[in-house]
Amino acid sequence: MPPSRKEGTFMDERQRREYWRRNLRLMAILLTIWAAVSFGAGIWFVEPLNNIVIADFPLGFWFAQQGSILTFLALIAVYVWRMDKLDKEYGVDELEEEVHHS
Amino acid sequence: MSDIQIWTLVFAALSFALYIYIAVASRVKDTAGFYVAGGGIPAPANGAAIAADWMSAASFISMAGIVALSTNGYDGSVYLMGWTGGYVLLALLLAPYLRKFGKYTIPDFVGDRYSETARMVAVICTVVISFVYVAGQMSGTGLVFARFLNVNATTGVIIGMVIVFFYAVLGGMKGITWTQVAQYSVLIVAYLIPAVAISTTVTNIPVPQIGFGQILAELDGLQRDLGFAEYTEAFTNSNMLNVTLMTATLMFGTAGLPHVIVRFYTAKSVRAARFSALWALFFIALLYTTAPSIAAFSKLNILQDVSGTAVDNLPGWAQTWADVDLISVDDLNNDGIIDYGADAANELTINNDILVLAAPEIAGLPAPVIGLVAAGALAAALSTASGLLLVISSSIANDVYYKKINPQATEARQLMVGRITMAAAIVVAGYLGINPPGFVAQVVALAFGLACASFFPVLVLGIFWKKCTAMGATAGMITGLVVTLAYMLWTIDIYGNSDGIFGITETSFGVVGMALNIIVTVVVSQFTPKPSPVMQELVEEIRYPGRTKLVEAHAHGDLPPDVH
Numbered sequence: 001m002p003p004s005r006k007e008g009t010f011m012d013e014r015q016r017r018e019y020w021r022r023n024l025r026l027m028a029i030l031l032t033i034w035a036a037v038s039f040g041a042g043i044w045f046v047e048p049l050n051n052i053v054i055a056d057f058p059l060g061f062w063f064a065q066q067g068s069i070l071t072f073l074a075l076i077a078v079y080v081w082r083m084d085k086l087d088k089e090y091g092v093d094e095l096e097e098e099v100h101h102s
Numbered sequence: 103m104s105d106i107q108i109w110t111l112v113f114a115a116l117s118f119a120l121y122i123y124i125a126v127a128s129r130v131k132d133t134a135g136f137y138v139a140g141g142g143i144p145a146p147a148n149g150a151a152i153a154a155d156w157m158s159a160a161s162f163i164s165m166a167g168i169v170a171l172s173t174n175g176y177d178g179s180v181y182l183m184g185w186t187g188g189y190v191l192l193a194l195l196l197a198p199y200l201r202k203f204g205k206y207t208i209p210d211f212v213g214d215r216y217s218e219t220a221r222m223v224a225v226i227c228t229v230v231i232s233f234v235y236v237a238g239q240m241s242g243t244g245l246v247f248a249r250f251l252n253v254n255a256t257t258g259v260i261i262g263m264v265i266v267f268f269y270a271v272l273g274g275m276k277g278i279t280w281t282q283v284a285q286y287s288v289l290i291v292a293y294l295i296p297a298v299a300i301s302t303t304v305t306n307i308p309v310p311q312i313g314f315g316q317i318l319a320e321l322d323g324l325q326r327d328l329g330f331a332e333y334t335e336a337f338t339n340s341n342m343l344n345v346t347l348m349t350a351t352l353m354f355g356t357a358g359l360p361h362v363i364v365r366f367y368t369a370k371s372v373r374a375a376r377f378s379a380l381w382a383l384f385f386i387a388l389l390y391t392t393a394p395s396i397a398a399f400s401k402l403n404i405l406q407d408v409s410g411t412a413v414d415n416l417p418g419w420a421q422t423w424a425d426v427d428l429i430s431v432d433d434l435n436n437d438g439i440i441d442y443g444a445d446a447a448n449e450l451t452i453n454n455d456i457l458v459l460a461a462p463e464i465a466g467l468p469a470p471v472i473g474l475v476a477a478g479a480l481a482a483a484l485s486t487a488s489g490l491l492l493v494i495s496s497s498i499a500n501d502v503y504y505k506k507i508n509p510q511a512t513e514a515r516q517l518m519v520g521r522i523t524m525a526a527a528i529v530v531a532g533y534l535g536i537n538p539p540g541f542v543a544q545v546v547a548l549a550f551g552l553a554c555a556s557f558f559p560v561l562v563l564g565i566f567w568k569k570c571t572a573m574g575a576t577a578g579m580i581t582g583l584v585v586t587l588a589y590m591l592w593t594i595d596i597y598g599n600s601d602g603i604f605g606i607t608e609t610s611f612g613v614v615g616m617a618l619n620i621i622v623t624v625v626v627s628q629f630t631p632k633p634s635p636v637m638q639e640l641v642e643e644i645r646y647p648g649r650t651k652l653v654e655a656h657a658h659g660d661l662p663p664d665v666h
Contacts, residue, residue, distance in 0.1 A: 011646065020645055027194050034190045038183045038353075043346050046176070046336040056315035061334040064179035065169075065394040066311060069186045069387050076193045076380045083198075083376060092648040 011090055019090050026082050030075045037063060037071040109473030110250040117288050117477045118265050121281045121484075125269030128276045133516050136274030137206040137496045138367040145374045147283050149381020152365045154282035154289065154481070155489035156356075156382070157389060158235075159242025161185070162289060162482035166461075167454030170397035174325075175333035177340060178397065184349045186383060186390050188356025191558075193379035196357060197366040199565045201375035202644040204657060206367065207493065208360045208557065209501040214656070215564045215641070217572035221501055223579050227556045228360045228497045232490045233534065234549045235361075236527075239487040240535020243480060249426060249459065250476040256536050262484055263532040270488045270528070271521050275496075278488045279368060285481035290388055292478025295471055296461040297392045300399045303465060310395035317402050324405045329444040333401065344610045351612035355550030358558035361489040364496070372647035400457045403464050408450060409442035416440075419463035428453040491531060495524040548590055551612025555582035559619045565645075568638040570623065573630040578623030586615030636661065 011019060041049060042064035049060030057066075134140050143151070169178030205211050208228060213221025240259050247258025269277040301313035322332040331338035337345060356362065365382075369375040407417050413433050416424060423429040430451045431440055442450045459479065462471045499520040504511055511519070556579050563570040563578075589611045593602040606614065633641070636652070640661075643650040655661055 016642075016646065023645070030190070030194060034187065038187050038349065039346060042179060042183055043336075043342065043349065050334060050336065055312070056318060058318070058334045060336065061176055061179075061318070062315075064176060064336075065182055066391055068183045069391055072186050072190050073380075073383050073387050075190050076383055079194055080376045080380050084373065087373070087647055092646065 015090060019086065022086060023083070026079065026086075030079055034072065034075055038068045042068045105469035106472050107251060109470045110476040111473075113470075113473040113477035114251070114480060117284075117481060120284055121265060122268050124280045124284060125273050125277045128273045128280050130272075130274045130276045131517075132513055133206075133500075133520065135276050136517055136520050137492075137500060138364070139274075139276040139279050141204070141368060142370055143279055143368045145369060145377035146381050147279070148365065148369050148374070148378040150286040150385055151279045151282040151368075152362065152378060152382035153385035153389075154286035154485035155365060156185075156362055156386060156486070157286075157289065157482055158486035159239050159245075159479065159483040161389065161393075162293065163242060163245075163455050163458055163479050165458075166393045166396040166400065167452075167457035169394055170401040170457055171452055171454055173339050174331060175321075175338075175398075175401075176336045177338060177345065178394070180345055180348045180352065182390055182394060184352025185356060186386060187349070187353040189379055189383040189386070191353060191357040192362070192366075193376060193383075195562050196363060196565070197369075197375045197379050198372045198647065199644045200363065200561070201366050201369055201372050202647060202653060204367065204653070206364075206500050207496045208363055208561075209497050211564070212560060212575075213501065213505065215637070216560075216575045220560075220572055220576045220579065221505070223576060224557070224560075225497045225501050227552070227579070227583065229494055231359065231549045231553055232361060232494045233530070236487050236490040236494075236531040237534035237538055239483045239490070240531050241538050242483040243487075244535060245455070246459075246476055246479045246483070250473075259532055259535045262480070262487070262535075263528055266484055266488050266491065267525065267528050270491055271524050274520065274524075275368060275492055278492055281488070282485045285485040286385060288474075288481040289478040289485075290385070292474045292481075293389050293392060293458070296458075296465050296467060296475065297396050297399075299467055299471075300461065300465040301395060304399060304402075310399075311391045314395035314398040317398060321398060321402050321405070324402070328405065328409065328442060331444075333398065340607070341605070343604065344607055347606060347610035347613050351554050351610055352550050354558045354616055355552075355554035355612055358553035358556070358561070359550075360497075360553075360557070361486075361493045363557075363561070364493055365489075396458060396461055400461060400464060404452065405442065409440060411440055413438050413440055419460050422463065423453075423456050423460060428456045487531065491524060491527045494527045495520055498523045547609045548594075551586050551590065551609065551615065552583060554612035555586040555615030555619055559616055559623060563620070563623055565641065567627075568641045569627060569632050571627040571630045571632060574623045574625075574627030577626045578619040581622045582615045582619030585618055586612055589615070 041060065046060030046064060049063065050058040052059040054062070130136050165181055168181065169175065200211060203211055205214065209221050209224035212224040240262060241255070243262035244255030244258040247253050247261065248255045251258075269281045273280075297310040298308055301310035302308045305313040305316040307313035307316070318334055322334055325331065325333050340348075366375045366378060369378045408420055411417075413431055416431070420429055424431060432449050433440070434447060434449050435441065440450050441447055459475060462475055499516060503519050504516050559582065560575045560579050564575065589602065590608040593608040593611075602608070602611070632638075640652045640656060643652045
């Protein structure tokens with residue numbers, strides 16, 4: 001039995017608020033990590049981190065030239081995956097849409 | 103004709119034939135096809151197209167050289183992080199919502215969400231940013247032709263114009279998208295082969311991203327001996343403040359560039375828009391994680407094989423580039439030995455742009471690989487040029503001609519105007535490529551600052567803040583643009599040459615302009631008429647994927663024109 005829906009939409013008011021809150025929370029977490037690896041590990045703490053050497057890479061330098069990029073990719077992957085799950089949970093299934101002229 | 107020239111010609115001709123074949127196969131008959139490829143591109147293809155669109159001649163030809171030479175290693179990271187970090191912002195903050203809104207251009211979103219004044223400001227920003235950018239691509243095309251085929255740069259630019267003309271005018275966004283998929287494939291193969299070869303030769307590790315770790319200690323040591331700062335040492339060229347601000351400017355600027363954002367309209371659905379961002383960054387990361395390894399390996403090679411050798415005994419690849427003046431040796435102390443160093447006694451100058459183009463020769467790879475790299479560089483320049491030309495054409499044909507001048511225009515007429523503006527834009531871009539204004543190199547970097555200070559906040563606030571008003575957004579956009587532009591003119595070497603505030607460089611200022619934009623938008627929005635309840639409801643609806651009533655009504659033009 002699908003949850004009751006507002007006409008022409010997929011969710012009622014309460015579900016909409018919930019869906020949006022969960023989306024915002026996911027975004028906040030991912031953007032915090034985004035800032036932490038790039039500005040944090042790659043720039044502000046690069047000097048202390050460079051004293052740690054892993055697989056011949058000074059760690060701060062590695063974050064600035066490799067690690068941050070790989071983390072960005074992982075962040076978008078997690079976002080896509082979690083949003084897919086969220087959409088499914090809230091019964092969003094009609095995903096094909098037209099683009100339009102106004 | 104040398105072997106290298108023959109192979110370059112073969113690969114360039116083969117790739118151009120492929121692009122023209124795609125152009126003919128994907129002709130379009132309607133405006134939806136011309137502007138957004140009918141919104142029907144699958145996510146992986148859209149991602150590859152975004153990657154090709156995004157990675158310009160600068161990414162392909164110059165970036166590794168900038169990291170290795172002009173920013174001495176670590177400090178080049180601003181480009182690596184800045185030009186990839188923006189995709190996280192695009193994926194999380196813009197792509198799904200703009201796709202749900204489902205328009206043709208960025209000014210379209212700005213105009214529908216805010217007001218007609220805001221639409222025109224957005225058209226101006228789009229056209230200025232895109233022309234600045236496209237001039238660099240066209241002159242990049244000329245450079246490759248001149249170096250590898252010995253034709254003059256002007257002829258090179260004209261050949262490039264003809265090719266772009268073919269697929270962009272015939273196929274619009276559809277032709278451009280599928281050509282870009284092909285161009286991505288060419289450029290990434292061309293970039294990876296020399297990198298893998300060098301890494302295997304030097305370290306026995308075929309993955310360059312891992313391999314270049316092995317040489318960092320040696321590189322640091324060599325640089326120290328010659329009086330350079332160590333390669334991995336941070337903040338040797340610019341301080342922490344500027345590195346932070348410039349990285350942020352490039353990130354937010356990436357997320358505000360019209361030719362990248364418009365790509366999310368071409369995705370099939372909201373879900374496909376999210377996946378497009380993922381595929382795009384995946385394809386981009388392949389090149390962007392390889393670039394620093396090419397940088398490190400080439401730098402090591404230069405320090406070992408060029409520095410300290412006899413002036414008349416340069417390695418073969420260096421001699422080729424010295425012949426065209428992109429490497430210059432000046433034996434200041436007349437000892438017959440090249441002294442490479444950080445001080446005034448330095449006798450070796452290497453142009454940033456040759457590092458990638460020389461990589462196959464440095465690695466001792468055969469002529470066909472060198473030809474392939476040249477074709478890859480052409481693909482990078484042409485794909486970005488065509489994406490930029492499309493947003494210029496669609497902003498003028500859709501947002502100025504159709505929305506302002508002739509709203510009664512038939513579909514066929516709009517399409518014709520689109521093709522004509524495209525053709526005109528190609529001619530202007532070609533002219534700029536042949537006669538680049540002296541400051542073009544700086545201006546390309548500045549385009550990011552302008553995109554960051556003008557578009558990004560207006561788009562994000564327009565989506566996430568229902569009560570953001572038209573006047574607030576317009577005032578914010580103008581403030582960001584004007585302040586940033588003024589600061590650039592004040593500090594850039596060829597004009598004001600001032601130290602600026604806190605020593606912030608012109609390329610790092612965009613994010614400060616963005617902060618001002620946000621403050622102005624928020625403050626003005628408090629005191630100006632709120633968006634209509636219908637508009638607020640519409641903004642609410644774009645938060646949820648799937649069909650919704652208002653977005654659908656908006657799509658079919660059933661909302662009153664004064665809905666703002």
